[in-house]
Amino acid sequence: LAKTTQPISMDSYEGQEVNITCSHNNIATNDYITWYQQFPSQGPRFIIQGYKTKVTNEVASLFIPADRKSSTLSLPRVSLSDTAVYYCLASKRGGGNKLTFGTGTQLKVEL
Amino acid sequence: DVKVTQSSRYLVKRTGEKVFLECVQDMDHENMFWYRQDPGLGLRLIYFSYDVKMKEKGDIPEGYSVSREKKERFSLILESASTNQTSMYLCASSAQQGAGGNTIYFGEGSWLTVV
Numbered sequence: 001l002a003k004t005t006q007p008i009s010m011d012s013y014e015g016q017e018v019n020i021t022c023s024h025n026n027i028a029t030n031d032y033i034t035w036y037q038q039f040p041s042q043g044p045r046f047i048i049q050g051y052k053t054k055v056t057n058e059v060a061s062l063f064i065p066a067d068r069k070s071s072t073l074s075l076p077r078v079s080l081s082d083t084a085v086y087y088c089l090a091s092k093r094g095g096g097n098k099l100t101f102g103t104g105t106q107l108k109v110e111l
Numbered sequence: 112d113v114k115v116t117q118s119s120r121y122l123v124k125r126t127g128e129k130v131f132l133e134c135v136q137d138m139d140h141e142n143m144f145w146y147r148q149d150p151g152l153g154l155r156l157i158y159f160s161y162d163v164k165m166k167e168k169g170d171i172p173e174g175y176s177v178s179r180e181k182k183e184r185f186s187l188i189l190e191s192a193s194t195n196q197t198s199m200y201l202c203a204s205s206a207q208q209g210a211g212g213n214t215i216y217f218g219e220g221s222w223l224t225v226v
Contacts, residue, residue, distance in 0.1 A: 043201050043217025099144060099215060100170060103153035
């Protein structure tokens with residue numbers, strides 16, 4: 001499975017758009033990219049998942065370029081409550097996966 | 112909603128004790144995982160299981176074992192707890208999806224302190 005690399009931390013202000021990039025140089029053609037959000041003392045929770053190009057849901061967008069060597073989680077107009085750790089995960093279609101997370105990105109949103 | 116329940120939220124154990132961390136999921140998921148989380152190190156996979164009685168080592172299996180006798184239950188065992196196993200432990204599950212990627216559902220975590 002592809003190893004993912006993310007920035008350790010990012011800072012932003014309320015109302016701004018935040019883009020967190022995940023590098024995955026050896027992603028396979030059938031690998032999916034999934035992003036998770038974790039608040040202190042809680043388990044991570046699913047945000048968004050994609051396979052190629054762009055996916056959007058009510059909380060975020062995920063951009064995966066054609067070469068699939070990286071992907072970007074976009075959070076529009078962040079608020080203080082978006083302060084959390086964000087993890088990206090590359091996983092193959094189907095089960096039996098050894099799902100290994102990276103160290104995540106600590107996003108801090110200030111007023 | 113998928114629910115992954117970890118039996119103990121906070122535990123304090125003595126060095127050398129045998130420790131059981133229990134996890135139950137209610138969505139008939141095939142895959143179950145145990146992760147450990149420490150500051151600055153992210154989520155590290157200890158063991159995972161893709162079927163009853165099946166188990167695979169993750170990245171840091173040393174000092175741990177697991178048991179999956181029933182599909183819904185996955186136990187993490189510390190045979191002889193040590194202080195360096197003080198950490199937060201997260202259980203997770205996912206379906207054996209054929210058409211999409213694995214979406215993982217996590218429990219709330221178990222904080223283990225070994226003294």
